[in-house]
Amino acid sequence: QTVVTQEPSFSVSPGGTVTLTCGLSSGSVSTTYYPSWYQQTPGQAPRTLIYTTNIRSSGVPDRFSGSILGNKAALTITGAQADDESDYYCVLYMGSGIWVFGGGTKLTVL
């Protein structure tokens, strides 16, 4: 059973920088898992932020960036804004038509 791990919660000050991570219960996340990141506010559908590790989806501000940090995928928000307060989910593509979502990180901007 593959488990994708994320910090349950994080807080950042307005204008600050925060890095959310996405790991595997066993093993390392690399670009071969093609990590993607999705933002979701309560009652709304997910919104695609990042795919293929570090490519921003159309219309996503450049304060959002993706990378691999050590053995995890990472989503960095630089210059956080109030409306960045959301849940953030990473997804890893395991191949053979199988995707696994992480448990999500609830980001508070205060």
Add this chain to the structure above:
Amino acid sequence: EVQLVESGGGLIQPGGSLRLSCAASGFTVSSNFMTWVRQAPGKGPEWISVIFSGGTIYYADSVKGRFTISRDNSKNTLYLQMNFLRAEDTAVYYCARGSIVARDYYFDYWGQGTLVTVSS
């Protein structure tokens, strides 16, 4: 403009069946891979099924043997037939369009979801 509109959710008794629809516009469902993702109340999303443009289908273990994904190209609509429903299937069900970049398969557009509640 790409749009996905789900329908068919509702209250259903355990053991019952339901068919969800996802009407697509702005693109052709048969040209992209399409997925269903569900989100139980207060939980994170869970990928449950995919149909690729060539027709190959996969399911998560949690729904294998009970759910069937399909599409109607003439209606440009994706479906999810759900049988033998259980309380733990209660969730908002989203359809999402997939895109392929090199060897990456990711979800680029999402519908607004339809709520399925399994309860007696």
